[in-house]
Amino acid sequence: MRRIDTAIADVFLLEPRVFGDDRGFFYESWNHQVFVDIGLDVEFVQDNHSKSQQGVLRGLHYQIQHPQGKLVRVVAGEVFDVAVDLRKSSPTFGKWVGFLLSVENRYLAWIPPGFAHGFYVTSESAEFLYKATDYYYPEHERSLLWNDPAVDIDWPLLSEPQLAVKDAQGKSLAEAEVFA
Ligand SMILES: Cc1cn([C@H]2C[C@H](O)[C@@H](COP(=O)(O)OP(=O)(O)O[C@H]3O[C@@H](C)C(=O)[C@@H](O)[C@H]3O)O2)c(=O)[nH]c1=O
Numbered sequence: 713m714r715r716i717d718t719a720i721a722d723v724f725l726l727e728p729r730v731f732g733d734d735r736g737f738f739y740e741s742w743n744h745q746v747f748v749d750i751g752l753d754v755e756f757v758q759d760n761h762s763k764s765q766q767g768v769l770r771g772l773h774y775q776i777q778h779p780q781g782k783l784v785r786v787v788a789g790e791v792f793d794v795a796v797d798l799r800k801s802s803p804t805f806g807k808w809v810g811f812l813l814s815v816e817n818r819y820l821a822w823i824p825p826g827f828a829h830g831f832y833v834t835s836e837s838a839e840f841l842y843k844a845t846d847y848y849y850p851e852h853e854r855s856l857l858w859n860d861p862a863v864d865i866d867w868p869l870l871s872e873p874q875l876a877v878k879d880a881q882g883k884s885l886a887e888a889e890v891f892a
Pocket residue numbers: 760762770771772773774782829830831847848876
């Protein structure tokens with residue numbers, strides 16, 4: 713695994729070593745020791761899988777209690793994936809990073825607890841897999857508004873995105889509950 717740092721210190725990409733042969737390919741998509749070696753001793757408790765069509769934007773989600781760290785990847789298609797730092801005490805509070813995750817680059821992205829997370833589907837459809845360090849608590853889930861000018865995410869939009877009602881009604885950074 714090669715670690716690729718981003719503009720936010722705690723968010724990074726991992727490029728796995730993919731072994732191809734005439735049968736197909738193999739790679740390790742999660743290895744606890746590798747994470748320990750790069751300084752993160754995390755325990756995952758839930759795996760999720762979603763499929764979305766082109767133009768869908770999911771997010772930006774976080775849990776205000778039981779914040780989740782997420783290890784995300786794409787196994788079909790391509791998405792523009794975004795993390796927003798919601799830790800008030802962080803020097804990068806309110807800042808975002810975005811990267812393309814695709815079946816071609818096979819990047820994994822680490823989104824730490826304390827971040828809002830979302831993605832926009834740029835391919836015809838995309839399948840998105842992620843591991844989470846805490847369970848889903850819908851009562852603690854919050855949605856940060858995807859197009860809040862105060863955050864100013866440069867989404868690679870093809871047209872008006874397709875959103876869930878809860879995400880269309882997301883809260884701006886100024887109104888949102890954030891972390892200490
Ligand atoms: C997230 C989640 C949803 N669900 C259910 C609730 C709902 O009926 C249905 C769809 O849920 P949502 O609309 O919240 O799915 P979705 O918009 O895909 O939510 C996800 O978005 C991305 C960006 C994230 O970062 C994730 O943590 C998660 O919040 O699935 C679970 O049962 N367990 C879960 O962990």
